[in-house]
Amino acid sequence: MNNLKLFKRQTVNELSTFYSFLIGFIIAIIIGSIILLIQDKNPIDTFSLMLRLSVGSIKSLSSSLNKAIPLILAGLGISIINSVKLWNIGAEGQIFLGAIAVNFIYINTQFNSPSFHILVLLLAGFVGGSVCILIPAITKVVFGVNEIITTLLTNYIVFGVTIYLINGPWKDPKSLNFPAAAYVGEEVFLPTIFGKLSFGFLICILFTFLAHYLKNKSVFGFEMRIAGGSAMTAVYAGINAKQKAFIAMLIGGGFAGLAGAIELLSQTHRVSTGISQGFGYTAIIVAAITGMRPFGIFLVGSLFGALSIGGSVIQTIGVSTYIADIIQASTLFGALIIQFFFNYQIKRVDDD
Amino acid sequence: MKKYILEVKNISKSFGNVKALEDVNFYLQKGKIHGLLGENGAGKSSLMNILSGIYQPEKGSIFINDIKQKSLDPESASELGIGMVHQEFRLIESFSIKDNLTLSKANIYKDNFKEAYEKYCEIFSLSVSPEKLIAQLSVGEKQKIEIMKLIFKNSNIMLLDEPTAVLTPQETDQLRISLERLSEEDEKTIVLISHKLKEIRDFTEKVFVMKNGKMVAEDLSTVNVTDDNLVELMMGRIQKSIIDKSNKTGDTKLSVESIEYIDKVSNYKILEDINLEIKAGEILGIAGVSGNGQVELANIISGIESDYSGKIIINNKDVSQKGVKSRKKLNLSYIPENRLGVGLAPGVSVLDNSIVRDYFKTRLGPHLSRSKTETYLESLIKKFSIKAPNSKAEISTLSGGNMQKLLMGRELVSNPEVIIASQPTRGLDVNAVEAIHTLLVDQRDMGSAILLISEDLDELFKLSNRLHVMYEGKIVKSLDIDTADINNVGLAMAGVIE
Ligand SMILES: Nc1ncnc2c1ncn2[C@@H]1O[C@H](COP(=O)(O)OP(=O)(O)O)[C@@H](O)[C@H]1O
Ligand SMILES: [Mg+2]
Numbered sequence: 001m002n003n004l005k006l007f008k009r010q011t012v013n014e015l016s017t018f019y020s021f022l023i024g025f026i027i028a029i030i031i032g033s034i035i036l037l038i039q040d041k042n043p044i045d046t047f048s049l050m051l052r053l054s055v056g057s058i059k060s061l062s063s064s065l066n067k068a069i070p071l072i073l074a075g076l077g078i079s080i081i082n083s084v085k086l087w088n089i090g091a092e093g094q095i096f097l098g099a100i101a102v103n104f105i106y107i108n109t110q111f112n113s114p115s116f117h118i119l120v121l122l123l124a125g126f127v128g129g130s131v132c133i134l135i136p137a138i139t140k141v142v143f144g145v146n147e148i149i150t151t152l153l154t155n156y157i158v159f160g161v162t163i164y165l166i167n168g169p170w171k172d173p174k175s176l177n178f179p180a181a182a183y184v185g186e187e188v189f190l191p192t193i194f195g196k197l198s199f200g201f202l203i204c205i206l207f208t209f210l211a212h213y214l215k216n217k218s219v220f221g222f223e224m225r226i227a228g229g230s231a232m233t234a235v236y237a238g239i240n241a242k243q244k245a246f247i248a249m250l251i252g253g254g255f256a257g258l259a260g261a262i263e264l265l266s267q268t269h270r271v272s273t274g275i276s277q278g279f280g281y282t283a284i285i286v287a288a289i290t291g292m293r294p295f296g297i298f299l300v301g302s303l304f305g306a307l308s309i310g311g312s313v314i315q316t317i318g319v320s321t322y323i324a325d326i327i328q329a330s331t332l333f334g335a336l337i338i339q340f341f342f343n344y345q346i347k348r349v350d351d352d
Numbered sequence: 353m354k355k356y357i358l359e360v361k362n363i364s365k366s367f368g369n370v371k372a373l374e375d376v377n378f379y380l381q382k383g384k385i386h387g388l389l390g391e392n393g394a395g396k397s398s399l400m401n402i403l404s405g406i407y408q409p410e411k412g413s414i415f416i417n418d419i420k421q422k423s424l425d426p427e428s429a430s431e432l433g434i435g436m437v438h439q440e441f442r443l444i445e446s447f448s449i450k451d452n453l454t455l456s457k458a459n460i461y462k463d464n465f466k467e468a469y470e471k472y473c474e475i476f477s478l479s480v481s482p483e484k485l486i487a488q489l490s491v492g493e494k495q496k497i498e499i500m501k502l503i504f505k506n507s508n509i510m511l512l513d514e515p516t517a518v519l520t521p522q523e524t525d526q527l528r529i530s531l532e533r534l535s536e537e538d539e540k541t542i543v544l545i546s547h548k549l550k551e552i553r554d555f556t557e558k559v560f561v562m563k564n565g566k567m568v569a570e571d572l573s574t575v576n577v578t579d580d581n582l583v584e585l586m587m588g589r590i591q592k593s594i595i596d597k598s599n600k601t602g603d604t605k606l607s608v609e610s611i612e613y614i615d616k617v618s619n620y621k622i623l624e625d626i627n628l629e630i631k632a633g634e635i636l637g638i639a640g641v642s643g644n645g646q647v648e649l650a651n652i653i654s655g656i657e658s659d660y661s662g663k664i665i666i667n668n669k670d671v672s673q674k675g676v677k678s679r680k681k682l683n684l685s686y687i688p689e690n691r692l693g694v695g696l697a698p699g700v701s702v703l704d705n706s707i708v709r710d711y712f713k714t715r716l717g718p719h720l721s722r723s724k725t726e727t728y729l730e731s732l733i734k735k736f737s738i739k740a741p742n743s744k745a746e747i748s749t750l751s752g753g754n755m756q757k758l759l760m761g762r763e764l765v766s767n768p769e770v771i772i773a774s775q776p777t778r779g780l781d782v783n784a785v786e787a788i789h790t791l792l793v794d795q796r797d798m799g800s801a802i803l804l805i806s807e808d809l810d811e812l813f814k815l816s817n818r819l820h821v822m823y824e825g826k827i828v829k830s831l832d833i834d835t836a837d838i839n840n841v842g843l844a845m846a847g848v849i850e
Contacts, residue, residue, distance in 0.1 A: 008746075008748075008749065009749075014744070085699075217719060217720060217721075217722065218719065218720060219711060219712070219719070219720050221720070222704060222707070222711055222720055225697075225700050225704050226697050226700060226704065226708065228699070228700075229697030229698055229699045229700035229704075230693055230694070230696075230697040230698055230699075230700075232690070232693055232694045233693070233694055233695070233696065233697035233708065234697075235656055235676075236654075236656060236676070236686070236688060236694050236695065236708075237676070237708045237709070237711075238655075238675060238676035238677040238680070238712075
């Protein structure tokens with residue numbers, strides 16, 4: 001009897017993740033085109049309009065990159081946590097708690113130097129993200145509770161806290177019926193680099209290098225990989241695997257929290273439910289597509305930022321914004337399938 | 353009257369290149385207890401798995417009650433009354449005893465569970481409520497439930513794969529009484545796999561011996577065969593020392609003083625009063641069937657296990673309270689028996705795995721420069737002739753021999769003063785074994801003190817200067833290699849100590 005069997009390839013092309021992404025993206029564009037055709041829309045027109053409105057001018061390019069900031073930062077956080085083979089599904093909550101921490105510090109402190117003030121607030125965002133993942137990190141390390149579930153649950157809790165704050169103690173009377181906290185003062189707005197592009201983008205570049213260093217060049221990154229590969233090998237090597245997992249989770253949560261801080265200080269300027277539009281979830285897709293590589297996350301995050309800007313403007317010609325979501329999700333789907341064929345080989349074998 | 357309830361003729365089975373079974377014959381008489389003896393890897397479990405329909409043989413035939421069976425799958429084997437207790441428990445931990453016993457659709461005690469349970473509890477000297485969860489039972493109790501499960505699904509042929517490996521001597525004795533009653537009162541046909549001659553002798557009427565996938569002795573009457581005979585069948589004839597052992601030895605590098613270690617879960621004494629000393633330039637062999645405390649001893653000496661009593665002295669420094677890293681700094685190396693999973697981390701690159709021992713030393717760290725680590729790996733690859741596709745390849749894509757060479761190279765490259773090598777050649781092909789042996793002997797000549805833990809008497813006699821035999825957590829015999837008698841060592845490994 002003949003059978004098809006899977007064999008793991010001994011060597012995998014170095015650029016395989018990039019090729020998978022590319023092919024996945026092409027597949028996604030084809031799927032998007034089919035859906036547009038069904039709706040009697042011309043795909044080429046639609047996509048070129050999207051392209052023009054997302055990167056065609058300084059103004060649109062800067063909006064796209066602004067959108068990319070939270071995707072990249074949260075994606076980097078997810079990739080750091082994945083070094084110990086753990087999944088952070090809680091970036092969305094961490095973004096919110098980052099923003100909440102910023103507002104909390106803003107309300108309760110006073111600084112004379114605005115730049116120092118901004119620095120403190122950014123730090124508060126980072127700490128807020130870390131605090132958000134603290135309980136999942138503790139339950140993971142101490143009791144072995146599955147972090148996918150606990151980090152997911154924290155999203156709901158933090159969202160609830162946000163709703164409470166902006167309807168209760170922090171509710172801005174001036175915002176009338178729209179629940180939101182009061183605006184922060186202009187002195188703590190993040191400056192822009194060009195067009196509307198936030199200073200946050202520079203922070204993003206800096207943190208991409210930082211994540212790359214941490215994951216790939218530092219002793220800590222090595223220890224995380226060993227701990228993630230085999231807990232027994234970690235013990236054997238004298239590496240405290242639980243400690244590494246704990247620290248990785250706090251750092252990763254902090255990255256997402258920082259994203260929340262930047263959103264608040266450069267986009268929304270106040271705490272509201274609009275702090276994140278699912279960035280924490282899209283960031284999972286971004287991180288997964290790139291195989292958890294920081295520079296890849298930077299590039300794909302930027303692309304996805306442009307896609308969602310493009311997606312939101314094509315509403316004007318009567319196309320649903322969901323086309324952008326469909327393309328993002330299909331890219332991941334296609335890329336994962338293609339990556340599978342890079343990693344494995346299918347052979348015909350005699351049955352045993 | 354038919355002679356055999358089950359008969360196996362010329363069965364063969366391979367896994368890849370490994371011939372697990374070659375033309376094996378095996379036959380069982382109704383109502384008797386049969387022993388199946390053989391070293392680790394001899395093929396005992398594979399044979400049992402074929403009888404219970406889990407593996408399909410490539411060749412050969414199986415008769416049950418003189419009827420030829422075309423092909424057995426787990427379901428049909430179970431219907432024919434064949435049941436197996438595996439080396440690892442297969443109970444559902446979160447279910448009660450009752451649920452586990454009645455899970456099978458072949459359950460014959462649907463209506464009278466209570467009486468049946470009481471009857472067999474008496475036979476197994478078990479006194480726990482059937483509502484208790486499996487997770488709350490001791491290892492010995494779980495073992496009893498495993499065997500009882502076979503009775504409940506009406507298995508008349510009971511295949512027990514090393515059931516005593518997890519039991520204390522008292523529990524083993526109890527098991528013997530239970531099995532004897534099952535064979536007499538219920539006419540159960542039983543196969544008992546074991547490494548221990550005493551158990552084979554105490555439990556069984558008939559004995560079969562396997563070696564390297566072949567059945568080297570069939571249907572011997574246990575009362576007529578001698579221990580010497582069985583050991584020789586099981587281990588084969590062994591050539592004595594071929595390596596020059598006249599090298600110079602130096603000061604004592606490792607001493608281990610009165611180590612005691614008690615397993616937290618079972619409260620069972622795993623190691624008792626272990627003392628040993630190794631000098632520079634000396635290889636001390638530890639012979640023993642695996643599972644007699646060797647892994648625990650190696651873990652204690654290397655610093656992985658810290659909850660023991662006794663003293664470990666490396667190079668005149670008492671390191672009993674020290675962790676893994678400080679022992680490594682005193683230049684101790686450990687080649688663990690579990691290559692992939694302990695020594696090497698699966699899912700991680702060759703490069704990362706190559707620096708597991710030395711990464712925290714300034715030579716490579718603290719920034720872990722890529723070029724330094726790459727150079728380090730390249731030197732290992734060259735020095736130890738390792739074949740690896742590239743530094744980023746995942747470690748488990750390497751062959752077993754190359755994995756072991758990488759692990760050995762990593763542990764030996766800094767010329768360690770003390771080396772613990774646990775089963776360093778298990779599962780490797782002849783060429784790789786030879787390469788690993790050469791590495792160890794070279795290291796000995798460079799003045800390392802080496803503790804060699806192995807089950808392979810060939811290897812131990814070839815490499816060691818002295819030999820200790822471990823059995824049930826104790827050193828039961830210490831010999832000088834020149835005067836050591838191979839049969840005596842084999843007997844001591846199987847628990848026969850005169
Ligand atoms: N599922 C399997 N895949 C590959 N090799 C196997 C498998 N099961 C057993 N082997 C190999 O077959 C040989 C016999 O193994 P086994 O039957 O488990 O021996 P024993 O039970 O006597 O220790 C060993 O070399 C083992 O590595
Ligand atoms: Mg076995």
